[in-house]
Amino acid sequence: MSVAARLVTLSQGGVGGGPTQLMRLCFFDWAVCAIAGQDEPVVRTLISTCESHGPCSVFGGATYDPATAALINGTMGHALDYDDTHFDHIGHTSAVVMPAVLAVAQDQMMDLNRVLEAALVGSEAAVRVGLWLGHDHYQVGYHQTATAGAFGAVVGLARLLRLDREQTDNAIGLTATMASGLKGQFGTMGKPLNAGLAARVAVEAVTWAKAGLTSDPQGLENFAATHHGQGHESAWDDAEPWKIARISHKFHACCHGLHAMLEALAQQPIDPEAIAVVRVYTHPRWMSVCNKPDPATGLEAKFSYRQTAAMAIAGISTAAIARFSDDIASDPELRALREKVEVMSDDRLSEMQARVVLTFADGRTETREHDLDAPLSLSERETRLRAKATAVLGDARAAALWDVVSRGDLVGLFDV
Template identity: 45%
Template sequence: MSLIDRILDLAALPAGVLPKPALAMARLSLFDWLVCGRAGINEPLSGKLRRLAEDEGGRGAASVFGGAPAPARMAALVNGATSHALDYDDTHFGHVGHPSVAIFPAALAVAEEAGTSAQSVVEAFLVGAEASVRIGMALGAVHYNRGFHQTATAGAFGATIAAGRILELTREEMRAAIGLCATRASGLKSQFGTMGKPYNAGIAASNGVECARLAKLGFTSADDGLAGAQGFIPTHSDAPDTEAGWETPPPATFLFEDIKYKLHACCHGTHAMIEALLTARRETPDLSTVTVESLHLRTNPRWLAVCDIKAPRTGLEVKFSYNWLAGMVLSGKDTARDDTYSDALAADPELGAFAGRITVEGDASLTDMQAEGSLKLADGTQLAIDHDLGRQLPEAELAAGLRNKARALLGDRGEVLWQAMQGLSALSARELGRHTGA
């Protein structure tokens, strides 16, 4: 079976066959997405996009984080970028993308306009996210490594499928929507460390709304814009594998269940190192930038082009700097709070001095979720460090971690939002949208 037919089958799965464990993770992702979006309302890029929405005007059909309702496509753009502004949202390492910020904004905007339920938003998101992971795996690591941002590329297909599901597209309409997305999807890693990175997420969500709605209007497209001749995958990957991951097809297996959540407000590629250093500090409390003479870190080579900024100039760039983040952990700075990452932090002389004592090396034997290394102490002692983010945590432990994160970002409003999500099955999409307010 061709990839496009497999994706179309996935897009058409009845709600009743979606796995309960995957739906439970999708609900956690919804909560986490709302928390990240509300926490990002006051970021400069968010205000600029709300201004763009106000200037363009149009029918206020969908909710906007911190702003007035806007047309669905514009709401998806603003909400996608706003929720990725802090770079604190979930990650799927199957293709190294952020599903929630690309797909939830599209699903919610279209569902609010269509007047469907909050549950339909969760179901559409789950199907779209699963499709984005599998399309991202078909594109392969070479797609990401050569500079494409999977959140924006594979994520746009997920957003299209989620929006199309809400709009109840026929199989042929969904095929057309995917074909239109193939000529629309875009996003580059060169934007990392700037406002352009979260903008990529907004573009993906906006593209999803646009492509699904055009298909509903009867817009035509290539029969197989995904993997056909001169389609998205063959033109955007030198080593595509359209069979990747399909030895375990849905609905029996949903790869989305391996979603990972951020508990540090920086690039997910740095989290294994951070956790390894935090473990070392718990075991050896006197570790600091003073007592550590040097750090040698080994990480998957793909991260060297993503989060190895040696001399960050801004708080945003600090989030993509192994050298700065290592010093932050060892000097006791809170990597979980977004307000830690100020522009002044990039000029911190202590961190700058320690950064020169760190070497980062690519090691292809490590997965995207692993980090290993060694600390040399001033007294000559060598300490080995390692961490693997791939360990699956129980749902209750995940929920507790996300509630703590929500309280750290939103204060008491975080717990209010958590309680509201417990009644999700009774909410309409419009009622869900009200939780994007400040």
């Protein structure tokens, strides 16, 4: 069976027993990130180049056609790099799937329940395509959030619009000729733009396929062949019906590769004056993603083990978006503290694990570990996500957003 055929089957399959409440939390968290990111320079710059017209709202008030709304909201939701991550997918699923599905749902005047159903299917597809493409695709330099994410968004839109098999096949093929995104953009405005472009690609591909545009039926296979895809058949196993159920949410306002280390450091307070050396052990793939040793800007600090470790040890909240500023990157005390941090790879660790060995000035050592794959109940996840929303948006706005999402009110979403 071709990959496209598998994705068509997923788009038309049942969702009974699927993690629908988890998807509501994912939508809520993505909306928090988008609202918080609406004034970021990348968003303001992008909006200044787009003509406002159409039925689809973006956070901040303007309306656009579906493809442009997906582009803007997609960039907005990933601008702060505070959105959810799936480590099988090797990227951010909601960043691309949510804005694409939301834009088309607005255009078709559908409710939030339809959005969540489509987002569930699309997010699952993104994870499985990410698994199928494999680590080589990511390690060679492709941004899987944007590549696998675009295909996932197309599958979600096929579900939303009830496309037939031929239309879905064509939409997947058209996406194969447009999907893109490079890791080289990490630490720049190009990274969140990758997510917005992927969301726009999905909307355009589905719109064109629905209108009758055809494409290569082996488009996705050809994409893998030319983009270092490994074609892992294990991506399609049924041992885990919903791989999206292992989505990981961010509780620190920086690259997700840093979070296991930060959770380990947070287990007990540390006296910065007592520290001699901090050795951080992480999975090898993170060494090329979030190991900027000497960040010069707040944006670069979000991709730095040494900087964020120094912040955590100094008692500076890494959950607060405002803390990742240019001033924090140049703070002399933090720069001195980060010189004590050494980062090393350990292929015995999974991508969700970290080990931190603290050596104190008096010779004592202490080892701390954390695994982001440790179970987190739905109620615990909701509590932490709502606390994150409050920290990011304030009490009133966070409560209003939770109410709107709980009621499924798409119209009220943009009034928060």
